[in-house]
Amino acid sequence: MMQGFNARGAWSIYVRELMRALRTAFQSILSPVLTTSLYFVVFGTVIGGRMEPVDGVAYGAFIIPGLLMLTLLGETTSNSSFGIYMPRFTGTIYELLSAPVGVAETLIGFVGAAATKGLILAAIILGTATFFVDYEIAHPLAAAGYIMLVAASFSLFGFILGIWADSFEKLGIIPLLFLTPLTFLGGTFYSIEELPGVWSTIAYANPIAFLVSGLRWTFYGTSDVSIWVSLGMTLGFLALCVGIITFIFKTGWRLRE
């Protein structure tokens, strides 16, 4: 008799979500890799060759953490939000709601699969970057851990987005209108410290600047803000998302009538 955690239920959701990503491999894997590769070609090789090193790091290598973050945030958020939005949209959510799966199994399934896909993408992008730019990772374990943390956090965020959205338009608004611009302005292509006067202060109001800075520290040992501040911000965001999702499941908001 089922009483506790439904591990098989969580695994079933996880596998199905990963299979869905593979089913749409061109859109979900090849497309972001191609886009990021173009950034490496244009900003890393063509323009980067004429730029001065930033904080002692060649410009082509300097932009790798930012571009990685750009892809990671967009893809984990989109994949996770789409993963839970589609069952709501098509009505197949009934099966999930009537099954003996709770918040833990659902999150492991949907968020775990989205985060895994994000990690696979990150690995492919880092591999692709070696064709265009020379770089070495100063703290590889920290980098892997930080990428996992960000992937999990934004997969959770995407899950919330997928439950909040009641149209495909709303599903796309947050990644397109907020995440991408904030990542661009969050020090992907420049060091925030180099911004003149008040702009530097304004830039720190952008939470994604802390994420980019944190990942850059794991790569090159230099960052605009302390790694501990970045880590604290990321963990805080993760905790906030977990809290919101727990509330959603407890109240059934937008899930159960």
Add this chain to the structure above:
Amino acid sequence: MSDPILSIEGLSKVYAGGTKALDNVDLDIRKGEIFALLGPNGAGKTTLIGAVCGLVRPTSGTITAFGHNLASDWRAARARIGLVPQELSTDMFETVWRAVSYSRGLFGLSPDKARIEEILRSLSLWEKKDAQIRELSGGMKRRVLIAKALAHEPDLLFLDEPTAGVDVELRKGMWEQIGALRERGTTVILTTHYIEEAELMADRVGIIRKGQILMVDDKASMMQHMGSTEAVFTLAQPLGAVPDALDRFCLTIGEGGTSLIYRGGTGAQDVEGDGNAEVAALTKALIASGVDFIGIDIHDSSLEDIFVGLVAETQGDDA
């Protein structure tokens, strides 16, 4: 009588807009029975199913399934309940095999190829196991939903309008499958618009209207208590009034006096003193009285007549 496997007490549901979909519903379901829930559109049938299956949050009341309170011990309860929804809701790009296997895993059961093969064969889906669901006909898609609901071998299965939009032949096939479920010992609760379906399949019938259960009874008992027989005698010569010799029968004169209408009895032919026996007696009495007739049309009331009458009666009460 065995203990109920599903017990609903004082269940109410008021939606955010103020619509009261369920109003203090009490209902017990017995092990192994087929229970048909009948009601007009918007009566609360789907809300009731949703409340038991975890799709709807009840406003008040308690639901106990297999001894487990659904509010506190929902995992154990849900593991034994299956649902076939009214809408054809499934991932159209999945293959039949993967969709059914996924459902089994979702309910915490280990993969069992033999069991899934048995389910697919029993629903005539085996040949389509590798086909994407979007490639299947509407009837097959509905059977896929049934296969998904059976994948975890539920003891209690909800079928929400299982034959809606299904052609006559396929509907009969679906009835056979429901019968097979009963043979297997699965308790089935079905909602339907086809009262003929309830009449054919159900052991017990519940009638719901405006969120309230109007009546729950064994089908035979309901027919006996609420059924009747109607016989229309087409007369050779019009009558102005019912002859005195026929006073003991429940008779009325039809329009223009050209027919004599009997309405009475139980409508159940296997009950002593039922309407059909009275019609036989009436026929003899007509002949003895010299009332000539040229045709007889006898009709036992169906569950549909009872349902329509009951719902119309309560609508009258509301007015």
